[in-house]
Amino acid sequence: MKNKIHDVIIIGGGISGSYLAFKLKDKFQDILIIEKSKVLGGRLCTKPVGSGLADYGCQYFSPKTDRLASLVNMLKKKSIMKKIDMNSKKDVFISPYGMNKIPQYLSLGIPAITNSFVDRIIRRDDNWDVQVGSLFLHAKRVIATIPIKQVAALLENSGLSTFKLPRSNYNEFFSVTFTSNKSDKVNIVENSKSLPWICNNKLKGVHNDKNVYTVNFSSELSANYQKLDTKNREESMRKVLHINGFDKIENFSLHFWKYGFSLNQNNISHFYDKDIHLGICGDSFSIGQVDGAIISSDKVYHEILSNI
């Protein structure tokens, strides 16, 4: 085990990493995903709230590209995604058991180590050493599927900071989840200036017996909340929620997004260095969000196959 050399190590188990693993699994025997969180999914994340579930990251897929549309079709056939009516012109798809079921399905059967942060990657002879704390793993190819600022930090830490990478401006904000008896809530999604996203997960189509809400606070309010201690922050958030009509708020919890999402992006499609077998993909590439994540993963997949 000590000197085992994996065919591919994928850093990050979000939609980019799990989709790449899904594509590669028929071509390579030995793929490993390394994920810093306790579970796979990245920003496709769902948590229990009371007796229900809430998506607190990515809310839905609305494919702008054929590549994502074809993935959605496959997931629809497996009953992992379904179309919902959001009263918008675009097609909208959610996962009835939570958006995190998507990366979990895609990564089925692929070994993954979680709770493991990749600190450094080191090129040694013709392979890579991948450092996770005091543990060193080895691979022929390494693919980073993490937001570009985290890629830049990893490369710098590894003494590999000379690549041309895309630029991406992610917005930072708080998402909160809770149960409440807001009686006048009839729409799946609403918004106000302070709360650009108010979503009733039950109405959205997540299998819940009660109303479970996901609410995003504006970036401006979120910046102010960051300056407050935990108690005052929660009190202030609850007040704003109350003003927006939420009563009897229970099972309240929050998450701060440092890399939420970036809008209107059009970056290079992907990165792959065939001499050292280092790839980078994720939603910092291409048109961003889930479309960008899937397109860039697919491009890296083809680069890997062309450069075996």
Ligand SMILES: Cc1cc2nc3c(=O)[nH]c(=O)nc-3n(C[C@H](O)[C@H](O)[C@H](O)COP(=O)(O)OP(=O)(O)OC[C@H]3O[C@@H](n4cnc5c(N)ncnc54)[C@H](O)[C@@H]3O)c2cc1C
């Ligand atoms: C609140 C919110 C709402 C959104 N809504 C939508 C939407 O409706 N539609 C849409 O298309 N997009 C939406 N997005 C954006 C979408 O979620 C992302 O574009 C997509 O999930 C990015 O996937 P990814 O795999 O590229 O990155 P991530 O999901 O961030 O995956 C990267 C993974 O790498 C891990 N990681 C990071 N550094 C390391 C390291 N050094 N070692 C090991 N692991 C590491 C992280 O823990 C993470 O799991 C939303 C995002 C947020 C936050």
